[in-house]
Amino acid sequence: MSGRIVVAHVITKLELGGAQLNTLHTVEHLDPLRFDACLLCGPGGVLKSRLAEADRLFIVPALGREIRPVRDIQALLQLLRLFKRFRPQIVHTHSAKAGILGRAAARLAGVPVVVHTIHGFSFSPLQPFLQRRFYRLAERACRPLTDHFVFVSRSDMDQARRLKLMIPPRIDSDGDSFSLIRSGFPLGKFLARGDAAAARAKYDLPPGCIVCGTIAPFKPQKGLLGLVEVAARVIARNPEVIFFIAGDGEQRPLLEAELRRRGIAANFRLPGFIRDVENVMDAFDIGLSTARWEGLPQSLVQLRLKKKAIVASDIPGNREVVRDRENGLLVPWNDAERFAAAILELAGNAGLRRRMGNFSAEDFSEWSADVLVARQEELYQRLVVRSWTRN
Numbered sequence: 001m002s003g004r005i006v007v008a009h010v011i012t013k014l015e016l017g018g019a020q021l022n023t024l025h026t027v028e029h030l031d032p033l034r035f036d037a038c039l040l041c042g043p044g045g046v047l048k049s050r051l052a053e054a055d056r057l058f059i060v061p062a063l064g065r066e067i068r069p070v071r072d073i074q075a076l077l078q079l080l081r082l083f084k085r086f087r088p089q090i091v092h093t094h095s096a097k098a099g100i101l102g103r104a105a106a107r108l109a110g111v112p113v114v115v116h117t118i119h120g121f122s123f124s125p126l127q128p129f130l131q132r133r134f135y136r137l138a139e140r141a142c143r144p145l146t147d148h149f150v151f152v153s154r155s156d157m158d159q160a161r162r163l164k165l166m167i168p169p170r171i172d173s174d175g176d177s178f179s180l181i182r183s184g185f186p187l188g189k190f191l192a193r194g195d196a197a198a199a200r201a202k203y204d205l206p207p208g209c210i211v212c213g214t215i216a217p218f219k220p221q222k223g224l225l226g227l228v229e230v231a232a233r234v235i236a237r238n239p240e241v242i243f244f245i246a247g248d249g250e251q252r253p254l255l256e257a258e259l260r261r262r263g264i265a266a267n268f269r270l271p272g273f274i275r276d277v278e279n280v281m282d283a284f285d286i287g288l289s290t291a292r293w294e295g296l297p298q299s300l301v302q303l304r305l306k307k308k309a310i311v312a313s314d315i316p317g318n319r320e321v322v323r324d325r326e327n328g329l330l331v332p333w334n335d336a337e338r339f340a341a342a343i344l345e346l347a348g349n350a351g352l353r354r355r356m357g358n359f360s361a362e363d364f365s366e367w368s369a370d371v372l373v374a375r376q377e378e379l380y381q382r383l384v385v386r387s388w389t390r391n
Contacts, residue, residue: 004036005384008088010079010102012065012095014045016247016273017217018183018298019119022372023094024050025184029373035380040082041098042075046273058082065097072101079105089113089384092376096122100138103145112387115379116142117150118160119183120295120317124221139165148383149178150376152296155316179379183296184372187364189278190305199283203244203269210241210347212311213284215277215299216291218249223290223313223333225251228258230290233340234347235267241347244269244284246277281306285353286346289318292333297321301367309356311342327359 009027014020024047027037038056041048042063051057060082062074083091083105092115093102099116106114123135143165151157157180159165205211212234216222224245231243245268252270259265274280277299281287287303287310294317301321303310310328312318324330329342346353365371 004032004034005090005380006086006088007035007037007090007092007380008083008086009037009039010060010091010093010098011039011041012063012098013042014047015217015249016046016275018185018296019094019117020045020047021185022183022298022369025186025369026373026376027051027056029369031377034377038086040079040102063098063101072097076101076105080108083109083111089387090115090380092117094119096135096138100142103142107145113147113380113383114145115148115150115383116146117152117181118156118295119152120156120293121159124293136163136165147177147387148379150181150379151178152181152183153317153320154180155320156295159316179375181372181375181379182367183298184367184369185298185302186369187305187367190281190302192278193306194279194282196282199279203271203280203283205242205244205269205283208240210238210285211244211283212241212286212288212343212347213244213246213281213303213308214288214290215274215281215302216245216247216289218245218247218251218255220251221292221294222247223292224255225258226292226333226336227288227290228255228262228264229336230339230343231267232262232264233336234343235264237340238344238347239267241343242267242269243288244271244280246271246274246280248272277302278306281308284308286311286343287328288343289313290333290339291315291318294318298367301364304362305364307357309346309353311339311346313339323359327356327362 009023011023027039030037039051040058040060043059060075060078062071062078090113091106091111093099094117103114123132234241259268287308289297289300289312291313294315297317310322312322312330313333314330322328322330331338331342
């Protein structure tokens with residue numbers, strides 16, 4: 001075989017999120033002398049224009065998140081046709097639905113190497129039993145279709161081992177069937193300090209207020225309706241606290257209605273998706289995560305690079321970034337009173353915020369976008385070479 005290695009990434013939807021952003025960055029920055037990369041995804045999403053302009057984005061019309069058997073079969077066939085057309089040496093899938101259908105279509109198309117990244121599992125203990133069971137069985141069914149798993153967090157890697165969601169690989173005879181490759185992004189943007197006063201003025205944040213900020217899509221996983229309960233308790237005791245949520249999504253109408261019902265809408269800022277979050281974070285006094293489950297919380301790494309003290313739900317993914325009482329506070333996601341107390345503690349103690357914000361015993365170099373791309377290039381090269389020897 002000669003020429004560049006053709007790599008087709010597959011993801012369900014190009015909304016604004018960590019998985020989508022690092023997948024786009026990979027496709028855009030793989031060495032063009034060695035790789036020919038493209039991305040396949042379902043319709044919609046605010047990020048779809050980035051690769052469309054470079055003719056490297058291909059829409060799979062039937063691919064969506066909801067379980068719809070007829071549409072899912074259509075999506076499988078559409079992916080199969082695209083793989084037969086492109087003849088990729090590697091298919092790299094991301095997210096639950098794209099991961100299941102993409103891996104199945106790749107095998108049917110005879111793709112030599114299939115890689116899947118776990119950006120947090122599609123099942124969680126908080127889901128109804130049957131739904132959780134279905135997604136877990138689907139992940140197990142896809143094990144034989146996968147040559148290599150990439151994890152963005154150690155907690156997901158440990159869970160995959162515990163639940164036997166990985167099997168000995170077809171390609172890696174030395175037992176190397178998985179890698180830990182962090183969800184990388186350009187670190188430099190978040191190391192720089194911007195104009196906090198300008199950011200506050202832009203979003204109507206009054207002088208002297210305490211801004212608690214989170215970057216999250218409005219979906220159940222992120223626990224934003226729970227944040228409303230927490231915020232109501234905080235505002236009742238300190239009305240100078242403002243909550244800023246950069247994001248959007250399916251739960252916005254519910255969230256806005258609940259804010260109106262409780263009479264606390266004036267203490268919230270909901271500007272929608274923001275592309276320059278590195279500038280918005282300069283306006284924050286405290287970083288927040290109310291996620292109920294998480295793979296790798298990229299936004300928490302970004303907040304730490306910005307030297308923000310954090311209050312976060314005590315879940316496995318968040319524990320990989322937040323050290324309780326060192327750079328932030330970890331509290332149970334479902335304990336609104338303790339969550340509110342943690343926010344009030346930081347809001348009322350500027351010295352504690354500074355101490356936690358300046359905590360320096362951290363190394364975030366493995367979250368670099370350059371490291372992400374370099375490690376994936378090395379992985380792709382190695383897996384393709386081994387596929388040649390196998391054949």
